[in-house]
Amino acid sequence: MTVITNIEDLRILAQKRVPRMFYDYADSGSWTESTYRANNDDFQKIKLRQRVAVNMENRSTETTMVGQKVAMPVAIAPTGLTGMQHADGEILAAKAARKFGVPFTLSTMSICSIEDVAKHAGEGFWFQLYVMKDRGFIERLIDRAKAANCSALVLTLDLQILGQRHKDLKNGLSAPPKLTIANLINIATKPRWALGMLGTPRRQFGNIVGHVTGVADMSSLSSWTAQQFDPALNWGDVEWIKKRWGGKLILKGIQDVEDAKLAVRSGADALIVSNHGGRQLDGAQSSIEALPAVVDAVGGQIEIHMDGGIRSGQDVLKARALGAQAVYIGRPFLYGLGAMGEAGVTKCLEILHKELDLTMAFCGHTKIETVDKSILLPGTFPTA
Ligand SMILES: Cc1cc2nc3c(=O)[nH]c(=O)nc-3n(C[C@H](O)[C@H](O)[C@H](O)COP(=O)(O)O)c2cc1C
Numbered sequence: 073m074t075v076i077t078n079i080e081d082l083r084i085l086a087q088k089r090v091p092r093m094f095y096d097y098a099d100s101g102s103w104t105e106s107t108y109r110a111n112n113d114d115f116q117k118i119k120l121r122q123r124v125a126v127n128m129e130n131r132s133t134e135t136t137m138v139g140q141k142v143a144m145p146v147a148i149a150p151t152g153l154t155g156m157q158h159a160d161g162e163i164l165a166a167k168a169a170r171k172f173g174v175p176f177t178l179s180t181m182s183i184c185s186i187e188d189v190a191k192h193a194g195e196g197f198w199f200q201l202y203v204m205k206d207r208g209f210i211e212r213l214i215d216r217a218k219a220a221n222c223s224a225l226v227l228t229l230d231l232q233i234l235g236q237r238h239k240d241l242k243n244g245l246s247a248p249p250k251l252t253i254a255n256l257i258n259i260a261t262k263p264r265w266a267l268g269m270l271g272t273p274r275r276q277f278g279n280i281v282g283h284v285t286g287v288a289d290m291s292s293l294s295s296w297t298a299q300q301f302d303p304a305l306n307w308g309d310v311e312w313i314k315k316r317w318g319g320k321l322i323l324k325g326i327q328d329v330e331d332a333k334l335a336v337r338s339g340a341d342a343l344i345v346s347n348h349g350g351r352q353l354d355g356a357q358s359s360i361e362a363l364p365a366v367v368d369a370v371g372g373q374i375e376i377h378m379d380g381g382i383r384s385g386q387d388v389l390k391a392r393a394l395g396a397q398a399v400y401i402g403r404p405f406l407y408g409l410g411a412m413g414e415a416g417v418t419k420c421l422e423i424l425h426k427e428l429d430l431t432m433a434f435c436g437h438t439k440i441e442t443v444d445k446s447i448l449l450p451g452t453f454p455t456a
């Protein structure tokens with residue numbers, strides 16, 4: 073087997089090992105996927121300035137996110153159905169993140185439950201909330217996250233209705249998978265995945281099934297989302313969620329400066345510049361392009377995070393240079409998980425860390441805390 077040296081290697085291995093309906097689910101963007109592609113392509117346009125004869129000893133990528141210490145400015149993004157990329161996926165990823173010293177964010181739509189993941193997660197165990205029509209259920213979810221010692225709540229604002237992903241509809245995406253002939257034939261070619269799944273009881277939405285009354289049509293993700301998620305969500309709801317939660321609050325899915333100002337007014341501790349990995353509004357600008365204007369408008373008042381298109385440590389450094397306190401990774405850790413379980417997530421974090429550390433040094437810095445826009449070549453990066 074080839075030696076794994078970068079995130080693309082993990083993607084290729086995941087594609088071999090994960091059943092098509094779940095690999096496609098992870099690797100899709102909405103409609104033409106133009107925003108999904110732009111998220112990464114726009115990073116490639118930004119050029120770094122090489123500096124030499126600078127003492128490169130004693131380097132550190134350590135920093136903080138919402139006041140919590142992190143080994144590098146990278147957190148694991150919340151992703152639904154993670155436990156379908158690999159048996160017990162959320163538990164394995166949480167373990168890898170804890171050992172590495174970065175936060176792990178558990179999605180509302182996870183396969184492993186908050187309580188099961190809490191047994192394995194570290195201090196950086198965060199919970200991501202989707203707001204559903206059944207507000208009693210949302211209150212219970214918030215209370216469960218508190219009881220599980222989650223140290224931040226990530227409230228996602230950009231998915232009250234679901235962007236269309238063609239492959240999910242064609243594959244009939246559901247969890248657990250519908251055992252159609254086509255799916256069975258495909259799963260038969262992924263014995264490692266199948267054995268893992270047979271060996272765990274966790275094959276349904278762990279936070280939802282058995283916790284919410286009247287779970288409606290679970291046969292497809294899109295129909296279930298349309299029935300349960302609340303399209304009426306507004307800034308008034310953010311207020312009661314903040315109050316009910318009472319801890320660190322991070323608002324996810326901000327792209328526009330006006331929304332960033334409203335996020336500040338809501339009293340949140342941080343916001344995430346994000347377009348949901350190009351899975352929602354196709355045609356939106358890339359996150360890295362949207363970042364500078366948000367930093368310019370509200371950067372002094374609230375911590376700015378970003379996600380979308382991070383595929384290397386170089387990308388992490390560029391985001392940091394443009395004013396993001398930290399970034400989140402979605403697909404990169406999912407590829408690692410699908411490729412090699414916990415070891416694959418660890419590998420993913422190691423790859424990003426090494427690339428970040430060396431690139432920072434090539435740019436003439438030994439501490440991530442001192443990196444700023446001056447490491448970027450003028451004219452090659454987006455401005456406010
Ligand atoms: C398979 C998949 C599932 C996702 N599920 C969620 C989710 O449940 N909640 C959420 O807030 N964001 C979700 N996201 C968005 C990610 O949190 C993140 O914004 C995005 O993946 C970042 O882009 P990247 O994949 O290029 O790193 C999901 C993304 C992917 C790829």
Ligand SMILES: O=C(O)C(=O)c1ccccc1
Nearest residue numbers: 152153181231293297351
């Ligand atoms: O797929 C996603 O991006 C996502 O956030 C989601 C939405 C609904 C159910 C599961 C995951």
